[in-house]
Amino acid sequence: MANPMKIRAASKDGVTEVKVLMSHEMETGQRKDSSGNLVPAHFITELTATWNGKTVLEAQFGPAVSKNPYLAFKFKGGAKGDKVVVSWKDNKGDSRTDEAAIA
Amino acid sequence: MKKLLLAAPLLWALQGVALANDELRPAFKAMLDASFKTTGIAAKYRIYQLDFQAACSQPKPPPASVQKAIEAAQMQTIRYPADGHYFGDWREGEKIAISGRGLTWTDKTPTDNGGGCYNCHQMSHHEIAYGTIGPSLLNYGNVRGRSEDIIKYTWGKIWNAKAFNACSNMPRNGDAEILTEEQIRHLMAYLFDPASPVNKP
Amino acid sequence: MKHSVLAGLLAWAVCSGVQADSATDEIARYREMIADGNPSELFALQGEALWKQKRGPKNASLEQCDLGLGPGVVKGASARLPRYFKDTGKVEDLETRLMTCMQTLQGIDPKLVIDAPWGKGEKETMQALVAYIVTESNGEKIAIDMRPPQMKKMYELGKMAFYYRGGPMDFSCATCHGDKDKRIRLQDLPDLRTQAGAAAGWGTWPAYRVSNGQFWTMQHRLSDCFRQQRFPEPIYGSDVTIALSVYMAATGNGGTVLTPGIKR
């Protein structure tokens, strides 16, 4: 199972900033291992972020996004204690959902 | 007189260091023996020192007389090209200068070690990622000229830098068989060729 | 003629100087940009769970582990390591102390940690635990207790190891870390002989390495230094690694702990 994300959400002057760190290899499929075999591609393809059930961001990633991806974005609204939920899925069908309360 | 006065405490200080080290030397040797193991081509015997390595293992360099003796001995190791050909292809030289690979426990048996030159030296007009442990070699051929003396000196310096500076930070590329004669020729071309990016902006 | 050559030389000297400075500034900007959002946090998250998780033949957690400030105290512990531990009669760094705790509390054989490849098996556990523990010392001062004679001896041995030249490239630690304001490629090299340099070096490792996406413990950092030095491989947790750690940490005493770091 995939490891948890680290999500930070902070609201200031009516705008919530969300910062997400995801634990993922983001393997390009073009790298060779020590014995010379291609390591199969394994990367997050889609990500969705919601605030109180409303979608605030949809993203699609290619394998060029760095290992252990980082993402930061801002949306209008959000009160302290509101829930921000982030979900991703990868090209092998693995997925992960985590949440954080807005600080 | 003044000199003498200054020299005395300095000598004591040196002796003090030497004493502390001497007492601990057996413990230090035992520690190294117990702490390292052979992995891949990096055999354990690499922790045992050559004489000049030992002499250059203090916070301060050894006395001038010791340095002179080391330099003289190391000078004997330099092999100049038998056929008198000092220059190869600067393009190959650039690759060798850029590569820092070779001789670690994750490397295979070496035939294509890097020179690791950019770790310490500025060289090309175009490469910004250069180290500053050694002096800048930018425009080397243009600045130093291309006389026989400077060519021989440069070859010798690459082959065994310790012949010119006993405790130099620079590896003995030829003497320690880090680079082949062929590779050193390429590096020489990289340094001297007017068309090389070292000399041509 | 001579003058024009000189002028030309001066021109390139100035230009290259400017170029190098702006490159250094840009690298500083790059580092600033990646500092926020250090993936070490992902490892720390796992480490905290592992600290509390019952594991090993004794099915126990590490919550009673004494890292030097008493059983279970994690806050500030790594800022005071390495230290001399009376219960083992040894100077231990964070990782060897954790191995002691894993053995005594959980019954996990230290060999399982020592023999595992980096980032695999019990070394993966170790790296997560370390990420968690060093995060809990962020912002503290490096405070190595140098009173025990065992620490003094380790410091002297570490200093000897620091200057010890050997291997096919004749390198010592001091070759790269024994002078001020030097860099290798574009990476600044901390001068580990000085308090400021040692604090900057010791105080920012363990760290997440962006080049390979791995979290490196101090043992891993030191091992790779020896690899690049073309030395043989130091055994995990061996005395040479502890001695060098004591030398660095004690030299950096009073500096600020900024762990976990994020490095190239």
Next chain:
Amino acid sequence: MIKQRREVLKTGGGLGVLGLLAAAGVIKPELALAAWNESAFKAGSLEKTLAALGAGKPANSGDISINAPDIAENGAVVPIGVSTSLPKVESIAILIEKNPDALAAIFKLPEGTEANVQTRCKMGQTSNVYALVKADGKFLMAMKEVKVTLGGCGG
């Protein structure tokens, strides 16, 4: 490997039906975006990627800014942020010209989300980085060069 895939691409095989339709301009790219946009992520060159995204040849815009360093200490992690003052932004894409496949990421921004995203990308070498913004139904673009340097020791 890459070459092989490009060959496949030329002949049209290997593309999802949806991707094919999108590439042919039969359906709107937005529809393809609902699922992972394989045709765009595997399009290869910048030009082909822009085509696969239905962006054609977008005009440059001074209202888009790319927040990335001039020099990256390591190509494995290059921080790239895109922000714009353009109104009605629907999506933002990050493209890296010299990567095997130019497209790195696409962000779809619902109303209320600011046109300001940051992520980190891999760059195999020094390259131009493009930010493609779709605002009010129109594609616009900005560009910035990022130099990638080699690291110390053995690298």
